[in-house]
Amino acid sequence: MESKNGFLKMTMAEFEPWLQSQRIARTILTVQQHHTWSPSYIHFNGSNHFERQAAMKNYHVRNNGWQDIGQHFTTFPDGTIVTGRSLESTPACIYGANRDSICIEHFGNFDKGGDTMTNDHRETIVRMTAAICNKFRLPLNSFSIIYHHWFNLDTGKRNNGTGGNKSCPGTNFFGGNKVDDFNSFFLPLVAQHGQGTAGTLAPPTSIQKYVTVTASALNVREAPSGTASLVSGREPAQLGAILRVYDESNAWLKISNSQSHWVYGRYTEDVKRATVNANVLRVRSGPGTNFSIVDNLMKSEEVFISEERDGWCKISLEEKWLSKDYLDFS
Known part of the structure; x- marks a missing residue:
């Protein structure tokens, strides 16, 4: 190298x-x-x-x-x-x-x-x-x-x-x-x-949930404490990143399955992983058919949902909404 x-x-x-x-x-x-x-x-x-x-x-x-x-x-x-x-x-x-x-x-x-x-x-x-x-x-x-x-x-x-x-x-x-x-x-x-298949691979069962980062940069520490050392050689998680959570302790989230790497949960928001089950799913600028179409998703595409409202689901931190009827949740 x-x-x-x-x-x-x-x-x-x-x-x-x-x-x-x-x-x-x-x-x-x-x-x-x-x-x-x-x-x-x-x-x-x-x-x-x-x-x-x-x-x-x-x-x-x-x-x-x-x-x-x-x-x-x-x-x-x-x-x-x-x-x-x-x-x-x-x-x-x-x-x-x-x-x-x-x-x-x-x-x-x-x-x-x-x-x-x-x-x-x-x-x-x-x-x-x-x-x-x-x-x-x-x-x-x-x-x-x-x-x-x-x-x-x-x-x-x-x-x-x-x-x-x-x-x-x-x-x-x-x-x-x-x-x-x-x-x-x-x-x-x-x-x-490759080691994968043409189908959908399930995430590891050890994952408890997913969160999205709401801070501009979120430090990763060696223990669930603000006084713990930063993990050497690991960059902060960036705004909007989707993190996998393997454990929780006093509002801290463990983001590695094999190592003691933690982030402060106050600067995250829970999201749910979902898969599109419609052939083509319209993405709208708000939670309803009266809002404009801003994107299309196709069957088997995956998204992370941060909010549900009246049968509509919001994609992470974006102002994009999907009908819940056409999503399968992991």
């Missing part, structure tokens, strides 16, 4: 054990697939990983006004991986679909007529996606692994690429960027390295 400019570069063989060692407070439900389009392969000289990553960060901060680089990881043509923003932070990559997600940018232009993906790059993309799904117990389907192309750019609604969409991660990305292409060409490759 090599570090520079706040980024860490690693091979695929190094990435898998590194990922397993990461202690991440927020709950992950989706893995996003993107291509950079520009820069493309012609901008990579075999040794400028850090320079290209720094350039992307500068563009995202200066031009887009973001606080950091948008993605959590970038993969490169030689099969190496460079880290981006903190895994505790929500990505800035798919408008309307960033919550509870990890974002991967693949360096190159994978539209038809663009770059021809190298074998090393191809293997890393597949194995990396599988490793993330294994780490976070994600089912292997088109709701846990998502393409940017499936979401309308203006509204953030998922429409599976029927209009107003980017081509990202490319019209030639593993055979194409449609859901059918994903199911036919990309998903079977990920499944060869």
